[in-house]
Amino acid sequence: MEVSLIPRRNQIRSVADVILDRQAKSLSLLAEKHFSISETAAALRVDKSTVRKWCHVGEIAFCRTGKLGRIRIPESELQRLLGKGQP
Secondary structure, three states, X not given: OOOOOOOOXXXXXXXXXXXXXXXXXXXXXXXXXXXXXXXXXXXXXXXXXXXHHHHHHOOOOXXXXXXXXXXXXXXXXXXXXXXXXXX
């Protein structure tokens, strides 16, 4: 069986679509109000380390801002968590 290292056109399109979808999601998240880890933890009544862990395991969508890459949680994500309970 021969393995081709050259991607097919449909594979290239699907990768491009994924990248564009992620960029669009990032742009929409940037247009919202954002909250720090401390503010999010206070709203959810959990410890800051819990919010950090949820971010890193993918339970919470977040953005990184500034040179230090500080984590910011969009308002829509906080509303989702407040509405359904904690992850």
